[in-house]
Amino acid sequence: MTDTTLGAYNIADLRDLARKRLPRGLFEFMDRGCEDEVSLRNNRSVFERIKLKPRVLNDVSKREQSITLFGHQQDMPVAIAPTGTPGIMWYEGELALARAAKQAGIPFTLATTTLTAMERIVDEVGGRLWFQLYMYADRALSRWIAERAKNAGYEALIITVDSPTFSNREYNLRNGFTIPMTYTPRNIADVLSHPRWMINVWLRYLVEGGLPLFENYPPEVKARVKAAPMGRAMKLNDALDWDDIREMRKLWPRTLMIKGVLNPADAAMAADCGVDGVIVSNHGGRVIDGAIAPIDALPLMLDAVGKRMTVIVDSGFRRGSDIVKAMALGAHAVLIGRATLYGVAAAGEPGGTRALAILREEIDRVMALIGCRSIAELNRALLALPAPLTIAASA
Ligand SMILES: Cc1cc2nc3c(=O)[nH]c(=O)nc-3n(C[C@H](O)[C@H](O)[C@H](O)COP(=O)(O)O)c2cc1C
Structure with missing residues (x-):
């Protein structure tokens, strides 16, 4: 029988395998945070401060972890977060990840900055598909992308609002890895010393039709991954405000979420604008350093809007127990990046x-060990919370 474990028994093992396979610059782009990486570290250490208070003797012989999210039942309490790079990590990596999500019975989010056309994901994979949008300086381009996602049949649109400007990732400057990609002696040596990636990803793209394009950009700005920057039109928009969200609400008839909200006042604004869900996120520690960990922000966010809209959380989730803790705090789902x-x-x-x-x-095992048969049975009484969360949870 084929070994489906890949020799990986936890997410850290998969990270190790990825680190060996990818050029260093690419691995760091995926793995690291920004500036001093305080947010990145805190996103993980916060889970160590939240402890479980198991209940025993509760007959946990029948367990399931399904939830209902936006009216759909799904098999796990998670969805795949938008990430711009699966197609650089692996040949046609977006299709690979979408297939894995479909097989697991969970939604997959395609990011704007991906290499696979959104229509191909619909045609070749299907399943529950969400699309993530950045709002660009030229608003018409963002509207064009949203219309296209609507026509392609995407179930939900996620507008990422935590990036009014590019983040400060000094390691990318040091290791020479940037998108669009450039050839420098350093990153050429990096690629040559990782032949599995060079042959199976980079050379394969070259053989199959040339370097890939950012397929979800409008035709006038579409560029290959190794091209000059796309120009002013595709610069992130630092003039966005809530009117932009109201506009998008009129344009997008299905589920609309905004991603990268950490302040309850903004969650309340989103609800007032008719947004269906907020994603409590610090972008995995990649855009702002020293930000509150989303799981720390979660109780106040739920208190502010939890009854009016769907509240999803991400950043730092690596273990089933992390997901169980978020669901016990009251999250409606978790995004996995x-x-x-x-x-x-x-x-x-x-x-x-x-x-x-x-x-x-891991979720299943932890649920058994704390005496829960379903996600609905998880609650805050199963958690010992550090002081700030205790205050937040009882506020
Ligand atoms: C390599 C990488 C690329 C990402 N690209 C995007 C993106 O294009 N749009 C977006 O909204 N979030 C993006 N994110 C953030 C994720 O959606 C998510 O918020 C984050 O990864 C969650 O933290 P985690 O990686 O610790 O799970 C990216 C994250 C990573 C690691």
């Missing part, structure tokens, strides 16, 4: 599938 990206970078679709299988098994 790097955990599945490590899997795809390590082994394509089987790697993404393995990451989700690890999380599913």
Whole structure:
């Protein structure tokens, strides 16, 4: 029988496999944070400060972890977060990750800055598909992309609002890895010393039709991954305000979420604008350093809008127990970013599938150990919370 574990027994093992396979610059782009990486570290250490208070003797012989999200039942309490790079980590990595998500019965989010056309994901994979949008300086371009996602049949649109400007990632300057990609002696040496990635990803793209394009950009700005910057039109918009969200609400008839909200006042504004869901996120520690960990912000966010809209959380989730803690705090679902990206970078679709299988098994085991049969049975009484969360949860 084929070994589907890939020799990886937790997400950290998949990260190790990805680190060995990818050029260093690319691995750091996926793995690291920004500036002093305080947000990145805190996103993980916060989970160590939240402890479980198990209940025993509760007959946990029948367990399931399904939830209902935006009216759809799904098999796990997670969805795949938008990430711009699966297609650089693995040949056609976006298709691989979408297939892994479909097989696990969870939504997959395609990011704007990906290499696979959104229509191909619909035609070749299907399943529950969400699309993530950045709002660009030229608003017409963002509207064009949203219309296209609507016509392609995407179930939900996620507008990422935490990036009014580019973040400060000094390691990318040092290791020479930037998007659009450039050839420098350093990154050429980096690629040559990782032949599996060079042959199976880069050369394969070259053989199959040339370097890939950012397929979800409008035709007038579409460029290859190794091209000059796309110009002013595609610069991130630092003049966005809530009127832009109201405009998008009129344009997008299905589920609309905004991603990158950490302040309850903004969650309340989003609800007032008719947005269906907020994603409590610090972008995995990649855009602002020293930001509150989303899981720390979660109780106040739920108190502010939890009854009016869907509240999803991400950043730092690597273990099933992390997901159980978020669901016990009251989150409606969790987005998974790097955990599945490590899997795809390590082994394509089987790697993404393995990451989700690890999380599913870990959630199931923790639920049994704390005496819960379903996600609905999780609650704050099962948690010992550090002081700020205790205050937030009882506020
Ligand atoms: C390599 C990488 C690329 C990402 N690209 C995007 C993106 O294009 N749009 C977006 O909204 N978020 C993006 N994110 C952030 C994720 O959607 C998510 O918020 C984050 O990864 C969650 O943290 P985690 O990786 O610790 O799970 C990216 C994250 C990573 C690691």
